[in-house]
Amino acid sequence: MSEMMYWQGILRAHDEEMARDPLVFAMGEDIAVAGGTYKATQGLLAKYGEQRVMDTPISENSYTGIGVGAAMTGCRPIIEIMSVNFAWLAMDQIVNSAAKIHYMSGGRIKVPVVIRTPGGTAHQLGAQHSARMEKVFMGVSGLRVVTPSNPRDAYGLLKSAVRSDDPVVIIEHELMYNMKGEIPDEEFFTPLEGLEVVRPGRDITLFGYNISVHWAREAADFLAQHHGIDAEVIDLRSLKPLDRDGIRKSVAKTHRAVIIEEDEAPCGVGSEVMAIINEEVFFELDAAPVRVHAADVPIPYNHKLEKAAIPNASKAVQAVLKMFGK
Known part of the structure; x- marks a missing residue:
């Protein structure tokens, strides 16, 4: 390596x-x-x-x-x-x-x-x-x-x-x-289809892709350390096609889902993941799926407004705690 x-x-x-x-x-x-x-x-x-x-x-x-x-x-x-x-x-x-x-x-x-x-x-x-x-x-x-x-x-x-x-x-x-x-030092290939379970968990699934995977991991570590919530973190990785089977298996195990994306919510990755969950594992859910996403505005140039417009690990934690009634 x-x-x-x-x-x-x-x-x-x-x-x-x-x-x-x-x-x-x-x-x-x-x-x-x-x-x-x-x-x-x-x-x-x-x-x-x-x-x-x-x-x-x-x-x-x-x-x-x-x-x-x-x-x-x-x-x-x-x-x-x-x-x-x-x-x-x-x-x-x-x-x-x-x-x-x-x-x-x-x-x-x-x-x-x-x-x-x-x-x-x-x-x-x-x-x-x-x-x-x-x-x-x-x-x-x-x-x-x-x-x-x-x-x-x-x-x-x-x-x-x-x-x-x-x-x-x-x-x-x-x-x-x-x-x-x-x-790895040797040649290898990452499949163009399929997701990766970055962190196994039992209580809730945090879906991310690209940079939001790192927000999900940070949120999962915080939730485990401070609230005893064991979050599974999924790197969607392939967005077209999405791994419907992998999404279904994770949610069927944890019974809760939060999708974290840097993009605005309308017609987004989170919308599609939520549709898959509702269509295929609805009766496994203990709570409605939630999206953590950017504000529906053009990204501001101002630094403070820019930070306010996009999600982060803290916003993911807040979404999870709300789902658990905390």
């Missing part, structure tokens, strides 16, 4: 897959000469050259379309969109091309493209640079959507995504790139 930062796990996956397969290439804004805004492609230009590590113009729809077209011919492009906020500009290529071509061609044309992009609320980046777009991509048939919460999965999910014949959207989080964690 080696300790690596989140961005180093992504870089290692890039490097290994490009070394293995000459049809894997990377493209995006500032990924070549500068090595990426978050260093996730650092050094790849010198190693693989400008035909496989390409800086692009600030034109997301254009270079995403080039990547989709290249994937249709057999290449395996890794497209980096500098911020998920800018993915709105590439939605035509992602939604109308990448997601639909395999189906519309009767399975004859595959689109093995990977779209990597950081999102989430960082530190005072303003409303137009603080988007959480997981729920947008979840609503698009034909895409896979995954979101790593740690360096191990940042490595393993990218490896699996590159080798998948489906278009995969990987949503990272801007606050996690310098997070440290252990990654």
